[in-house]
Amino acid sequence: MMMRASLCGMLASVALFGATSALAGPITPPPGPVASTHKTLSEVEPRIALNSTNTPGDFDSVFKITQSGSYYLTGNVTGASGRMGIEVVATDVTIDLNGFSLIGSVGSLDGIATAPGVRSVVVRNGTVSGWGGYGLNLYSGSTVLAARVEGVIARSNGNAGISLGPNAIARDCSAESNESSGFELLLNGVLENCVSRENGGAGVITGNAVAIRASSFRQNGTAGIQTGIACLIVDCAAFDNIGSGIVASSFAKVENCTSVSNGGHGISVGASSSVQSCVAGLNGASGVVAASDCLIIDNNCDSNGGGLSPNAGILIEAPDCVVEGNNSTDNPVGIRVTVAGSFIARNVCSGNSLNWDIVANNKCLVVNGVNAGAINGNSGGVSPGSADPNANYTY
Amino acid sequence: MNRTIGSMLASVVWMGVVCAGPITPPPGPVVGTPGPEPRIAINAANTPGDANSIFRITQPGSYYLTGNVTGEAAKNGIEIGASGVTLDLNGFDVVGVTGSLDGISATASLRNVTVRNGSVRNWGEDGVDLSTSLSRMARVEAVHTSGNAVDGIRAGDGGLVVNCHASYNGEDGVSSALTVTGSVARNNGRFGFSINVGGVIVDSAAFDNTDYGIYASNGCTIMRCSSRSNGDGIIAFGDSLIKECTVTLNTGDGINGQQGTTIIDCIASDNGADGIIVLSRSLVRGNTCHGNASDGIFVSSSGANRIEGNHMSGNGRGLHVIGPGNVIMKNTASGNTTVNWSIVANNIVAPIIDRTAVVSAAISGNSASSSLGTSDETANFTY
CATH class of the missing domain: 2.160.20.10 (Single-stranded right-handed beta-helix, Pectin lyase-like)
Known part of the structure; x- marks a missing residue:
């Protein structure tokens, strides 16, 4: 008798479960093959992480970017003697420092440097400090570079804080206590909404046809602003x-x-x-x-x-x-x-x-x-x- | 019947086993699944607080919020204790409580700190305080601060403030910045913005602040800003430039330029005291001063100011000069209620031509006779 009661209760539960299932909607699977709905990591973060697997360095760089694409840091990068932090040898590269720092060491070279012939490089959102050479050296000899630097702090580097080649833009950046100038722009560049102070050289030094606006240059070792021919300096x-x-x-x-x-x-x-x-x-x-x-x-x-x-x-x-x-x-x-x-x-x-x-x-x-x-x-x-x-x- | 029930139970057990997959753990130590976010989340595990902070950052790196932060009495929200830190508020809200300290604070002598993208409000001291002694080179970007007991943002010497909003803070909206662009400060208990020596503020607005809308130290550049309904509009100390700004409806003065200041192409209207004040060795040119309760332009007793090409109308006094040694030319004044011109002796004042009673005939065509009353190109006019 007791067993019958238990069975009845179980069946009632199954019936109730069935009713609940009915309320939850049809259980008939959709037509076609079963497909995954999850996103892969590469779909969530399609950019390429800078690390020793994706961007292995070489004898003179901690990391080296050899392919066009969008890269990002996943942590601070510490320099090594005789090496750059990140060397870029490919055109059309964006590096998001992702809020992290490139931290140089004694005898290190540039924080980020481009090879001759490289064009269209973007660096944004982070700090570059303590490198033996430039903080950012995005100047590749006489080649056209078209770099853009946004939201970067460059401090206490052994040469200039941020050095840019022709057709470059630096915006919302700060440069402090670099051995040479705070900023260098070669030709046809734009520098705006920046701060440059207490650098050993000029606050900013430029070649020809550079526009500088809405920026402050204080307590630098030579001039606050030093430019070439046909430059615009406003506000x-x-x-x-x-x-x-x-x-x-x-x-x-x-x-x-x-x-x-x-x-x-x-x-x-x-x-x-x-x-x-x-x-x-x-x-x-x-x-x-x-x-x-x-x-x-x-x-x-x-x-x-x-x-x-x-x-x-x-x-x-x-x-x-x-x-x-x-x-x-x-x-x-x-x-x-x-x-x-x-x-x-x-x-x-x-x-x-x-x-x-x-x-x-x-x-x-x-x-x-x-x-x-x-x-x-x-x-x-x-x-x-x-x-x-x-x-x-x-x- | 018993066989049916047994089959049913067996099926349930079998389905559970098949659907759940193997339960044997994989060999080797347990490791986390790699994620797409390499930055360091602010939480009790990664950034544990201490006696005076809910969270404390002690290492350089890139940090981000994963949710709102609620304050506690006698504690900072997030204390930054290392240089080279970027803190992305990730759009979240850092909310203080009564008796709390700073929302985000930095310890002494830090460099290279960036705070961005979020809201910081209702803290017992400052919202964002990156200006502790010897700290510098801070960047604050796209941060809203409101309702903090002291300052909204203290950027520190060398601080760069971009696209920020500071409102209803107990003292300054943005304090001690070197460069400010694209920002708004409103309803703060003291200054809207205060700018360090050699600083720049452009394309920004200050309104409804209790004291000055913009308070600038020596050698500052102030361009294309608006300062409305504050205690006073803009004050700039020695050798600063104020150009293309509007200062309206402030309770006190519109623009107060100390020695050696240049004020060009500004509009100062409907302020409770003077439209523009200058002390000495200043250049005041091309400004429009209208409806100010006291003087359109007030020139103090120190001298050596150049007052040229300004228009003053509907003020108490148009141009009021109480000391000698200034040069005054090409200005116009009209409809000032007490007097259009009040200038003490021993200034260089180009002829003031009274044309209040002169009107021209209607003009329709290609020419008309002059009704200026003088050919002196330096003349000032009343009309």
Whole structure:
């Protein structure tokens, strides 16, 4: 009797299970062969991990990338004497440092380096520090490289922090305490939203046709910014560098920058350059220095020169410049032009040891401004001393 | 009947054996299945905390969150104790509680620390504090900080802040950064942003902060920023550049430029005190100052400022100069309620031409007579 009851209970359970199964949907398998629904590791992470299996190094590299593709770090990489961290000998390679660090050691070479002929390399998101050579050396001789570096910190490397060849972009990066420059860009590159400080060389040094914007360069061993021909430098700050704040070769455009408390000049540009809407203050030498055929417009040059007489708020050392609309105060010389042939208009100087020092045969009218009486209302004032709209004034 | 039941049970046992596969373990030691995530997860096993931290990072490397972090009293959320650390918040939320310390903090003398991609809120001290003495070269990217008792983000000397948001923090939104770009600071208890000497802030907005929207030290570049409804809009110390910024509806002053500062092409409107203030040796050009309760532009007593080409309308006073030794030309003033021009003696002031009563006839065609009243190109105008 008891056994019958148990059997009945079991059958009832089976019936209940059957009902539950019915509620759970049909159990008829779908047509066709059984196929797996899981994803393989390579489907979840299709990129290639940098390790001794996938990217074995050789006599001079810890890892070596020989095929195009997308690579990523799976941990910190420690350098070895006589070796690079990662050597790239293939074109079209992306390396995601994945937040990890490439950490050099005594006698190591570059953190990441490319071989000659390599193009289109991207490095992003990590730190490269303590290498015996460059942090990143993505400059392959004279070949076209087109590198892009994003979100990388380069620190305490034996050469420059980040060195890039032609057509490169560096964005959102920092470089500190590298033996040479913080950043190097060869040609046609872009550097933006970066910080470069306390490097042994320049904050950034570039070849021709490089654009530098929205970046800060502080306490570097030579210049804050040093560029080749036809470079664009906008929205930057150069502060307390041992050399000059900004040094640009000819055909440069320097706009909306501050260059303050540097040991040399505030801003020095080569021929046919433009310096506009900048502040140059408290620099050890002159505020703005220009070669021939330059436009020096709307700048504010204050307290440069360390009190030494040859230095000036604005120093023009070659002919055919336009010096217009600038404000020069409290320098040894306000505006100094040492050669003939420039057009100097609508500038004002005040409080300099010598406000104007301009050799003959420049187009320049300087008027000692006439003080007005007190004004309270809708009218007043007097002519500053000239009806010439191009007059310069001392005030 | 008994045979039927026995067959059924046998079938169940057989199916279980076949479906479950072999139960004999493979030979050799047990090893984990390799996964696609090589970074180090923040958890009690990998990054155990200590007396004052829930999690503590002690080795260089790349770390990530696998879930939200909830704070505890008297503890930091994640303490970074090694240089060369990247912490990816992975989109998660690091939430403090009453009496907690920093959400994310760094110990002294660290270098090369990056924090990115997540939210840090409601901590008892700072949200992200990477500025401990001698720490530097921090990067903070795409982090939202809010409701922290002190600062939202303390980036430290050399800090780079990109695309961040800081709101409702007790003191500064972003403090002590060197370069800030594409960020927002709102409703913080003191400054929206404070920028170190030689710093840069571009393309950013500060609003509804209790004190200054942007507080910049010497030699800073401030470009294309907006500062609205703060205690004061922007203050910049010596030899800084402020260009193409808007400062509106601040309770106090719009822009306060100390000595040697250049302020160009800005709009300062509807502020509770002055639109623009400068001390000495500054260049103020091409700005529009409208509807400020006190002065459109106020020039203090120190002198050697160049005030040129600005427009001042609807303020208490248009241009107010209380010291000698400045040069003032090509400005325009209109409809300022107390007075359009208030300038003490011994400044170089180009003629101020009163054209308030002069109107031109309608013009339709190719020419018209001048109604400027002067041919002096340096003249200032009232209209």
